[in-house]
Amino acid sequence: xxTPTTPALDLxxxxxxxxxxxxxxxxxxxxxxxxxxxxAARCAQAVADLLTRHGFDVQVLPTPGNPVVVGRLQGRSPRxxxxxxxxDVQPVDPLNLWTSPPFEPVVRDGALYARGAKDDKxxxxxxxxxxxxxxxxxxxxxxxxxxxxxxxxxxxxSPHIAxxxxxxxxxxxxxxxxxxxxxxxxxxxxLLTLGRRGILYVQLEAQAxxxxxxxxxxxxxxxxxxxxxxxLHSLRAPDGRILIHGFYDHVQPPSPLDLELFAAExxxxxxxxDEYGVTDFVDGLSGVALKQAVFNPTCNIAGLTAxxxxxxxxxxxxxxxxxxxDFRLVPDQDPDDILEKLRRHLDEHGFEDIRIQxxxxxxxxxxPADDPLVRLTVRTGEDVYGKPSVLTPLTxxxxxxxxxxxxxxxxxxxxxxxxxxxRTHAPDEHVRLDxxxxxxxxIARILEGFGDL
Amino acid sequence: xxTPTTPALDLxxxxxxxxxxxxxxxxxxxxxxxxxxxxAARCAQAVADLLTRHGFDVQVLPTPGNPVVVGRLQGRSPRxxxxxxxxDVQPVDPLNLWTSPPFEPVVRDGALYARGAKDDKxxxxxxxxxxxxxxxxxxxxxxxxxxxxxxxxxxxxSPHIAxxxxxxxxxxxxxxxxxxxxxxxxxxxxLLTLGRRGILYVQLEAQAxxxxxxxxxxxxxxxxxxxxxxxLHSLRAPDGRILIHGFYDHVQPPSPLDLELFAAExxxxxxxxDEYGVTDFVDGLSGVALKQAVFNPTCNIAGLTAxxxxxxxxxxxxxxxxxxxDFRLVPDQDPDDILEKLRRHLDEHGFEDIRIQxxxxxxxxxxPADDPLVRLTVRTGEDVYGKPSVLTPLTxxxxxxxxxxxxxxxxxxxxxxxxxxxRTHAPDEHVRLDxxxxxxxxIARILEGFGDL
Numbered sequence: 001x002x003t004p005t006t007p008a009l010d011l012x013x014x015x016x017x018x019x020x021x022x023x024x025x026x027x028x029x030x031x032x033x034x035x036x037x038x039x040a041a042r043c044a045q046a047v048a049d050l051l052t053r054h055g056f057d058v059q060v061l062p063t064p065g066n067p068v069v070v071g072r073l074q075g076r077s078p079r080x081x082x083x084x085x086x087x088d089v090q091p092v093d094p095l096n097l098w099t100s101p102p103f104e105p106v107v108r109d110g111a112l113y114a115r116g117a118k119d120d121k122x123x124x125x126x127x128x129x130x131x132x133x134x135x136x137x138x139x140x141x142x143x144x145x146x147x148x149x150x151x152x153x154x155x156x157x158s159p160h161i162a163x164x165x166x167x168x169x170x171x172x173x174x175x176x177x178x179x180x181x182x183x184x185x186x187x188x189x190x191l192l193t194l195g196r197r198g199i200l201y202v203q204l205e206a207q208a209x210x211x212x213x214x215x216x217x218x219x220x221x222x223x224x225x226x227x228x229x230x231x232l233h234s235l236r237a238p239d240g241r242i243l244i245h246g247f248y249d250h251v252q253p254p255s256p257l258d259l260e261l262f263a264a265e266x267x268x269x270x271x272x273x274d275e276y277g278v279t280d281f282v283d284g285l286s287g288v289a290l291k292q293a294v295f296n297p298t299c300n301i302a303g304l305t306a307x308x309x310x311x312x313x314x315x316x317x318x319x320x321x322x323x324x325x326d327f328r329l330v331p332d333q334d335p336d337d338i339l340e341k342l343r344r345h346l347d348e349h350g351f352e353d354i355r356i357q358x359x360x361x362x363x364x365x366x367x368p369a370d371d372p373l374v375r376l377t378v379r380t381g382e383d384v385y386g387k388p389s390v391l392t393p394l395t396x397x398x399x400x401x402x403x404x405x406x407x408x409x410x411x412x413x414x415x416x417x418x419x420x421x422x423r424t425h426a427p428d429e430h431v432r433l434d435x436x437x438x439x440x441x442x443i444a445r446i447l448e449g450f451g452d453l
Numbered sequence: 454x455x456t457p458t459t460p461a462l463d464l465x466x467x468x469x470x471x472x473x474x475x476x477x478x479x480x481x482x483x484x485x486x487x488x489x490x491x492x493a494a495r496c497a498q499a500v501a502d503l504l505t506r507h508g509f510d511v512q513v514l515p516t517p518g519n520p521v522v523v524g525r526l527q528g529r530s531p532r533x534x535x536x537x538x539x540x541d542v543q544p545v546d547p548l549n550l551w552t553s554p555p556f557e558p559v560v561r562d563g564a565l566y567a568r569g570a571k572d573d574k575x576x577x578x579x580x581x582x583x584x585x586x587x588x589x590x591x592x593x594x595x596x597x598x599x600x601x602x603x604x605x606x607x608x609x610x611s612p613h614i615a616x617x618x619x620x621x622x623x624x625x626x627x628x629x630x631x632x633x634x635x636x637x638x639x640x641x642x643x644l645l646t647l648g649r650r651g652i653l654y655v656q657l658e659a660q661a662x663x664x665x666x667x668x669x670x671x672x673x674x675x676x677x678x679x680x681x682x683x684x685l686h687s688l689r690a691p692d693g694r695i696l697i698h699g700f701y702d703h704v705q706p707p708s709p710l711d712l713e714l715f716a717a718e719x720x721x722x723x724x725x726x727d728e729y730g731v732t733d734f735v736d737g738l739s740g741v742a743l744k745q746a747v748f749n750p751t752c753n754i755a756g757l758t759a760x761x762x763x764x765x766x767x768x769x770x771x772x773x774x775x776x777x778x779d780f781r782l783v784p785d786q787d788p789d790d791i792l793e794k795l796r797r798h799l800d801e802h803g804f805e806d807i808r809i810q811x812x813x814x815x816x817x818x819x820x821p822a823d824d825p826l827v828r829l830t831v832r833t834g835e836d837v838y839g840k841p842s843v844l845t846p847l848t849x850x851x852x853x854x855x856x857x858x859x860x861x862x863x864x865x866x867x868x869x870x871x872x873x874x875x876r877t878h879a880p881d882e883h884v885r886l887d888x889x890x891x892x893x894x895x896i897a898r899i900l901e902g903f904g905d906l
Contacts, residue, residue: 217849281673301676318757319729
């Protein structure tokens with residue numbers, strides 16, 4: 001999808017690429033490893049300065065953790081596109097596997113090497129380049145409003161971003177968002193994930209006695225491991241179906257368009273069998289059903305602990321037993337609702353004594369395959385990359401996409417600078433300069449079209 | 454039950470008590486802690502010398518661990534009574550809680566204090582005193598044959614005694630045995646345990662994949678924890694009943710005499726509720742049914758291990774899960790037979806993949822309440838202690854009693870020198886001199902009657 005300004009956009013980006021790579025490198029020189037709690041304030045300020053230099057109205061806002069940088073820019077259209085990014089990075093060990101030091105960015109073989117070069121400082125700068133390009137093509141005014149939200153705790157699980165969004169709904173009001181990262185596949189096709197599952201993570205605990213007992217009394221004394229086992233067994237059938245009353249109430253099935261996308265997707269059956277040494281999948285699934293199964297919510301035992309676990313024998317009746325259980329939830333399930341139903345299920349099945357501890361929750365989030373922003377992203381992606389996008393209706397994992405999509409009521413898409421060799425989170429992380437340019441072109445075209453959707 | 458020689462037996466024991474206490478003390482001075490692998494050979498030789506001095510034909514026989522001392526004495530009757538004892542002792546820590554050093558035996562307040570004074574060197578010497586007494590009363594000849602088997606690894610689980618007995622069936626051929634230890638209760642009544650349960654201890658293992666996977670794939674990838682849970686669930690109903698086909702085939706119910714004994718036994722319900730904070734017993738048992746339930750074999754989960762077990766969350770599908778499971782077996786169940794049936798059960802229920810590792814086994818062993826040796830022990834006990842014995846048809850735990858009872862085909866009883874304050878395995882272990890004397894008198898009377906049973 002070309003517009004009259006497309007040649008100007010591409011010329012601007014071609015010409016100024018070295019400048020944006022240089023700005024990426026300068027940001028990458030700050031070792032903002034959130035896991036080590038160092039350089040967060042310094043890097044937040046560097047991002048704030050960067051956005052200010054590029055004409056944004058900037059605020060550095062506190063959270064209980066690292067600050068969030070918000071930059072806003074008015075546009076011709078009243079519609080606003082939100083960019084979610086982060087200025088923190090992963091740790092760098094093992095250091096000896098880096099060809100050049102992770103915080104001394106260097107361009108080598110057509111790529112910028114540094115921790116954060118791809119994830120997520122390269123993404124941030126490619127977007128800023130795109131904003132500058134559309135402004136240059138329109139006498140300094142962006143065709144739509146632009147809001148950057150750049151947090152500092154993404155690599156430690158974004159513990160504060162959901163509350164931050166809820167606390168700043170007016171400031172962040174927008175009509176669509178670009179997620180923090182994106183990539184092309186090995187064939188050079190842009191990947192576009194439309195939905196992520198939610199999650200409810202709980203610990204279940206059975207306490208049958210005040211202390212362990214000799215197993216010679218197992219004919220009379222209650223065993224917490226058995227108790228927990230019967231409770232868990234009541235939750236899920238061997239075919240994977242969850243037996244909690246009302247569990248499936250709000251489940252949305254895949255749309256006809258989703259089913260078409262699954263049918264077109266290449267099979268990963270052989271890869272999974274090989275990678276995990278699996279002979280049989282859950283419920284004997286295979287073929288296209290294996291792909292569609294991501295629309296099945298799950299009840300997964302992530303951990304079990306009871307009694308004696310070392311080598312050899314100990315004849316003990318465990319007084320206490322615990323299980324870590326995660327439920328992956330599909331649109332439109334709600335972890336709060338599922339937690340209530342879990343409690344009610346246990347109570348109704350005589351397991352009032354099983355204690356539930358809520359350890360974490362995320363909501364599912366999903367943009368329909370025919371959403372206008374999705375269609376714009378696909379069209380402009382084909383224009384830039386010369387190839388159709390690969391659309392994934394729903395992925396098995398969870399992400400804080402919901403933290404924006406849900407309270408702001410917006411679709412979220414994820415174009416970006418990555419490719420399968422980016423070495424994200426690993427030594428020799430890098431962004432290829434040609435991919436940086438393609439991503440910037442792609443996002444510039446999205447900015448061009450977004451105001452008129 | 455008195456005999457014409459009873460006064461002579463008692464006079465001999467009264468007169469010579471200081472000598473046997475002195476011999477006990479000398480044996481207790483040897484720090485034969487089997488857990489520390491020290492002084493075993495020295496203590497075995499001391500026992501061999503002791504038995505030789507008392508007229509026994511002695512052999513010190515090797516095992517893969519510590520040697521076993523066997524002493525044999527011919528008697529007037531062809532019937533032989535076997536004494537099982539051990540020369541090893543428990544560790545002594547915490548040392549600061551001992552009033553006098555554990556290996557410097559001392560008589561204080563009418564008791565001999567030392568590690569091993571009760572368990573098991575005091576028991577050994579009380580028996581030897583009884584043998585000397587009956588010989589003295591019968592012109593030097595014992596009224597029955599006597600065989601001592603004194604091992605050196607009882608306190609580390611008797612890993613070699615069962616094989617030792619099987620390897621020396623002719624040497625150890627006998628018509629009844631006295632177990633290594635015994636005691637009176639707080640009311641001064643001799644306790645007599647007639648049976649111990651057997652055990653089959655296994656580790657069950659599910660391996661669903663070659664490595665753990667992200668729980669975002671739980672809709673397709675198999676989970677070892679769930680797999681193991683379904684397998685375990687197939688083994689046992691919530692009321693405790695075991696669902697393995699043929700599991701109860703060889704179970705012998707309690708006899709009418711056993712039921713009378715249970716009815717007479719004081720209830721331990723309140724103590725158990727208090728000690729373990731238990732509100733409900735298995736299958737809602739209470740009253741006399743709680744006591745009789747020891748005749749129910751059990752399937753106990755002693756440990757469960759899978760996936761992530763530390764604090765907080767990890768979203769993982771465990772590739773491997775294990776359970777430690779012990780089956781307490783009642784007469785006449787056989788752990789080898791149960792292991793076969795467990796394998797068959799899992800196979801028939803589609804759990805061919807669940808691996809079973811056999812970690813240990815003991816057979817049940819039981820003397821009928823109306824066995825002649827049991828009756829002789831009860832009768833002579835009442836003569837000595839002036840009180841009826843408390844008979845327990847079966848205890849919940851297991852012991853190597855079977856290692857003698859089964860291959861030699863003999864009843865085993867357990868009179869002894871202990872009382873509830875003996876501090877066995879603890880600091881300030883001791884044997885009271887009056888109890889030592891009573892036990893020696895009791896055993897002398899058993900020796901008197903055993904030849905004619």
